[in-house]
Amino acid sequence: MKLSSIILAAGKGTRMYSSLPKVLHRVCGLPIIHYVVDMANNIGAEVPVVVTGHGADQVKDFLGDRVKYASQTEQLGTGHAVLCAQDSMNSVDGLILVTPGDMPLFTEQTLKKLVELQVANSGPMSMLTVISEDSHGFGRIIRDTDESVLAIVEEAQATPDQLLIKELNVGAYCFKAVWLWNALKKIKLSPKGEYYLTDLVEIAVNEGLKVAAFVVPDLDETLGINTRIHLAEAETIMRRRILRSLMLSGVTIINPESTYIESSVKIGQDTIIQPNTFLRGKTQIGTGCEIGPNTIITDCQVGNRVKILAAVMDKAIVEDDVDMGPFVRLRKGAHLGQHVHMGNFGEVKDSYLGEGTKMGHFSYIGNATIGKDVNIGAGTITCNYDGEHKHPTVIGDNVFIGSDTMLVAPLNIGQNAHTGAGAVVIHDVEPGDTVVGVPAKPLRKKE
Numbered sequence: 001m002k003l004s005s006i007i008l009a010a011g012k013g014t015r016m017y018s019s020l021p022k023v024l025h026r027v028c029g030l031p032i033i034h035y036v037v038d039m040a041n042n043i044g045a046e047v048p049v050v051v052t053g054h055g056a057d058q059v060k061d062f063l064g065d066r067v068k069y070a071s072q073t074e075q076l077g078t079g080h081a082v083l084c085a086q087d088s089m090n091s092v093d094g095l096i097l098v099t100p101g102d103m104p105l106f107t108e109q110t111l112k113k114l115v116e117l118q119v120a121n122s123g124p125m126s127m128l129t130v131i132s133e134d135s136h137g138f139g140r141i142i143r144d145t146d147e148s149v150l151a152i153v154e155e156a157q158a159t160p161d162q163l164l165i166k167e168l169n170v171g172a173y174c175f176k177a178v179w180l181w182n183a184l185k186k187i188k189l190s191p192k193g194e195y196y197l198t199d200l201v202e203i204a205v206n207e208g209l210k211v212a213a214f215v216v217p218d219l220d221e222t223l224g225i226n227t228r229i230h231l232a233e234a235e236t237i238m239r240r241r242i243l244r245s246l247m248l249s250g251v252t253i254i255n256p257e258s259t260y261i262e263s264s265v266k267i268g269q270d271t272i273i274q275p276n277t278f279l280r281g282k283t284q285i286g287t288g289c290e291i292g293p294n295t296i297i298t299d300c301q302v303g304n305r306v307k308i309l310a311a312v313m314d315k316a317i318v319e320d321d322v323d324m325g326p327f328v329r330l331r332k333g334a335h336l337g338q339h340v341h342m343g344n345f346g347e348v349k350d351s352y353l354g355e356g357t358k359m360g361h362f363s364y365i366g367n368a369t370i371g372k373d374v375n376i377g378a379g380t381i382t383c384n385y386d387g388e389h390k391h392p393t394v395i396g397d398n399v400f401i402g403s404d405t406m407l408v409a410p411l412n413i414g415q416n417a418h419t420g421a422g423a424v425v426i427h428d429v430e431p432g433d434t435v436v437g438v439p440a441k442p443l444r445k446k447e
Contacts, residue, residue, distance in 0.1 A: 001119060002094030004177065005045035006085045007036050009101030010053025010072040015227045021055030023101040024062060025231055028238045029262030029280055031062055032225060035104035035238075042108045043115065045097060049088045051081045077194030078171075079187045086181055095119070096180055098173045098197070102225045105237055106172065110221055113214055114174050123148070123210030124179035125200060128170040130222045131215060138168035139198060141213065149211040152198045167215070169198065170222045179209075238263065268304070286320070300330070303338075316348075319355075343378070351382075360403065368393040368407075371415065377403035384409045396431065 013022025023033035033050070040048045052059050053072045060069060070085040082098055089096075095118055097111065110128070118126040127149065129141050139152040140162050152169050153162050183203050187195045204211050216222055220237045223230060242263055243256045250269035253259050258275040261267075265279045274292030279285070283297050286304035291297070294310040302308070302318045309325030316330035324330075324342040333350035336342070340353050343361035351368040353359065360378035367384040369392065370376070380401050382393045393407050396415030401407070406424045413419075414431030423440040434443040 003043070003045045003097060003115060004089055004094060005040040005048040005097045005099070006070075006082055006089075007033070007040065007048050007050045007067075007099055007101050008078060008081050009033055009036075009059060010051050010056075010075065010081055011102070012054040012075070013102070013226070016231075017228075021058055022225065024055070024058055025225070027104055027225075027231065027234045028242060029264060032104045032234075033059065033063065033101050035263075036099060036101050036106075037063065037067055039106055039108060039111060040097065040099070043097075043111050046090055049085045050101070051085050053081075075194075077190070078197035079184055079195035079199065082180070082197060083184045083195075089177075094177050096175045096177045098175065100171050100224060103171070103223070104225070105221045105223055105234060107218075107221060110214075110216055110218075111172070114172065117212050117214050118174035118176070121210060121212040123212065124176045124183070124204055126174045126212040126214065127201075128172040128222070129167050129213045129215050130170055130219055131166050132168055132219055132222075133166065135163075135168060136224075138170070140165040141167040141169060143167070143213075147213075149201055149213050150205055152201050154198070170216060171224065173197070173200075175200075179204075294326075337372075354397070365393075367391065367409065368395065370395045371397035371399065373398050375400045377401050377405060377421070379404040380407070381405075382407045382409060 009023045011022060016022050024031045037048055048067045049070050050067045051070045051072050053075060056071060068088045070088045072081045072084045095115060097115060114126060114128055135155060137155055139154045140158055141149060142151040142153060144150045183200050186203050187199045190196055201211050223234055225231050225234055242261055243253055243259060246267055247253055251267045252272040255275040259273055259277055261279045264281060265283045267285045268287035270287055271285055271289040276294045277292035278296045281299035283300050285302040288304055289302060289306045291308050295308055297313045299315045300313045303320035305321050306318055307323040311325050311328040313330040315332040316334040318336045319338045321339045322336050325344060327345045328342050329347040331349035334348040335352045337353055337355040339356045341358045343359060345362045346359050347364045349366045351365045353370045354372040356372050357370055357374040359376040362378050363376055363380040364382065366382050367390050368382050374395055383406055384390050391409035393409045394412045396413060398416045399413055400418045402419045402421040402423060404422045405419045408426045411425060411428060413429040416432045417429045418434040419425055419440060420436030423436055424438045425435060425440040429435050435441060436443050
């Protein structure tokens with residue numbers, strides 16, 4: 001049966017106290033709405049329709065053409081929001097899944113069960129509920145003797161006996177499309193001036209139709225984000241899921257409580273993640289690595305058998321069998337070839353270090369291309385910026401750069417060349433030559 005999806009993301013989220021739309025606040029590195037859209041896609045729904053309102057342009061900038069859009073220009077309630085999506089739907093038949101845009105923790109299994117429940121339901125709608133001691137202000141579920149839902153009673157209108165009910169409305173539904181569009185027009189305006197989607201239960205029951213409900217077994221899934229406190233709670237739950245999945249796939253995480261890995265990160269088997277490590281963005285790490293402790297890696301590609309200790313890395317490439325640290329900084333455009341070694345307090349930006357090159361501590365390499373098996377002595381600096389422009393340095397294979405060498409770009413040092421300790425190199429160095437001094441000059445060979 002055809003399945004469509006409507007995601008309600010028009011709310012302002014006033015309790016977030018933010019200029020950012022609520023659904024764009026991030027959980028484990030990605031906006032809340034990303035998870036909701038992703039889950040709709042994972043269960044086989046057609047391209048979701050996202051109902052936008054507050055911050056619509058920002059939401060569209062993030063989601064792009066992943067979804068279709070409907071606009072709720074006036075905040076007239078959830079029933080009105082769903083009705084706003086009608087013109088954007090591909091068809092009027094099949095089933096329609098309606099989910100809130102601020103609930104990123106639903107699992108694929110739960111939403112599939114909701115759809116399956118409605119497929120088997122003779123009535124027009126099915127819904128998710130949860131059993132909880134804390135009502136979170138949710139409506140109470142009143143069931144009939146056959147377990148069908150008779151009513152949803154909002155907390156403000158509930159009697160003392162009804163307030164004792166622990167089964168709560170979650171806010172996710174699956175409808176028969178043809179019935180939904182007709183029933184939405186029957187919802188009456190509430191005293192608050194809104195049209196509530198929950199009123200569809202009463203409409204269905206009054207028509208003698210069955211409303212089915214599935215109790216979500218994991219309370220965590222039903223967390224809706226309305227405050228920064230909820231955001232932190234969702235972050236903890238999602239992070240725990242991510243780490244569990246990685247560990248089950250063969251990654252060792254020494255201390256999950258102090259490890260932060262975003263959902264978009266990929267890690268190979270037998271890699272060890274030490275405490276206080278942050279892996280972010282599109283980072284990919286190979287097999288057999290050891291990362292951390294005290295390491296931050298963002299949008300980097302890391303090969304196999306790499307050891308990284310106490311480093312900060314951003315948009316860099318690290319090939320196989322590299323070892324780094326402690327206190328290493330790789331900035332955008334850094335690329336370390338196989339078997340490169342970087343000592344402590346080294347920094348690389350927009351540069352390539354060839355296979356087997358060793359970079360000593362307290363060195364900076366910027367805008368450079370460095371060959372194989374080069375020795376970069378401690379304190380070496382590529383002076384690549386003249387105040388207006390950046391200039392390149394090219395170093396050939398098997399070059400030995402002495403400690404405390406200043407390489408004033410633009411500069412080309414031929415293969416097998418040497419620089420003396422403390423040299424300030426301002427001219428190109430021919431292959432095989434040794435230069436020393438300030439400014440550096442070729443060392444005269446003894447006759």
